[in-house]
Amino acid sequence: MSIRSARPFLAARRRAVAGLSAALLLSAGFALPAHAETVLRVSAIPDEAPTELQRKFAPLGKYLEKELGMKVSFVPVSDYAAVVESLATRKLDLAWLGGFTFVQAKIRTHGTAIPIVQREEDATFTSKFVTADPAIKSLADLKGKTFAFGAPSSTSGSLMPRYFLLQAGINPEKDFKTVAFSGAHDATVAFVAAGKAEAGVLNASVWDKLVESGKVDPAKVHVFATTPTYYDYNWTVRGDLDPAVVKKLTAAFLKLDPKNPEHAEILKLQRASKFIPTKAENYAGIEQAGKAAGLLK
Template sequence: MHPEKNVVPLLIILFVITSGCLSNEATKVNLSNRSNDFDSSSDSESLRIAVSAIISPDETLIYYQDMFDYLSLKMGVPVKLVQRKTYQEVNDLVRKNSVDAAFVCSLAYIDGKDQFGMEILAVPIVRGEPRYYSYIIVPDDSSIKSLEGLKGKTFAYTDPLSNSGKLSPEYMIAQLGENPETFFKLTFFTYSHDKSIQAVAEKMVDGAAVDSLVWDFKNATDPGFTSRTKIISKSPPYGIPPLVVSKDIDPTLKGKLGKILLQMHEDEKGIEILDRIMIDRFSEANDSLYNSVREMKKVVSDAKRKDT
């Protein structure tokens, strides 16, 4: 551990205290749970869907509310939104069958698949493909033009199980022949991509890695923060974050929910909702869609061991 890595600029400390936006990776600051969290115990009268904190809790409610209302109408039962602060906590809900389905990150899916047989129910198709990217962003007036220029700077990650917000930038660093754990002076977890965008826009950190789907959506609908950032690097395409279920889900429920999602783009109300959240439609997907993420995970693991 380099001593200078423990020196947190005063401005960042104030930002952490006042906004709850960032969490120091080394000290694992425990932020208050702002999510609208319903009881996730067994409830045969409702459909429980968890959403990983890809965006912040308040934004999640706005983004998913119409879709959940639509699913409730089609399923004939209330749909309950279950939120947790971290991707791992959402994976745990699926593993324990505490929820019926969950929207998770690509890396979180891989871990869930390997550890307890998590299954893909459907994936979003965006701009004609089931793929997305990791963007490296900096303030719009920054002189930094590449990831290499962020060496020795402060950087915001999203979540330990985030592909676009953690694994992908670490892979990019490994490709430079560097150790991801020593490349930056200081790193944080924000626990949502919109908070990472905000942190960069407000110049609380020098850079961040964010989900292209989130940055593009915010830039199209509410560019207050994205307009104050710029993209300096774009990753190769990755398998898009899927909607998953437990391997132990009731087959009838799985089939009914899957059918509704796969046919959503054929319904006038469904089209309206999908257009609003910039999704073409939902589709079936094969696990092989995520092989590139698996390969990156191995490369990053090897790079971190190199200097130990």
């Protein structure tokens, strides 16, 4: 075989060896460089119905594709734990997390998960206690009642409300007749409206949205108490995502301007006035609450 005729053969062999090497690296648990990825895989904790999460993300996904110059794919997950595990195992690149879920992700990834932005509203977030029973007018009136939290790992639907209940001298497991977990904020309202629970708690943002959209009648299900403020949701990236992509992502979120009609639609769906930078230290209080509740070691 001449040198000239051997060139195509050698080039093909080099490509085959390169492909085999990449496959062996992946099968052995080694990650390919982050810059080799062409799709940004995004998800969110399932704190609302799956169809609602998809609807909220659609215009944001298109915007991020334009800003990043790469495909953006939304990956539905079954529960809160799945988001944390998927970030840790590189199945997700970016995730919308609650404060407690971020703390879990930080621990699971040995501190490598990075919160990049939060809504301005998330610096002073609250939860709303709701009921359809006119006799329930304060937290003290909850004793002996049936009660619904959201998902067990929800910051605003479980952890922080529980923390503030304990501070008020109310132990849910001892003082409530029964404790249920609805799985999502909108489901909690449905539980209360249907009489499956005499009271419940959900995040303020979802409550406001349900009232505004007419999906709940505040004359029937009403707020009787509100928690003190705390830090909550953020967008978090896995720690080994290409730094150039992280920089572009952060800039894209911070660039969203309510005066721009296209951006205004995105911000409205995200229930955000604007996005601001955030950092892991903002969630130290939530980590302390998680430890106090025995949910973290």
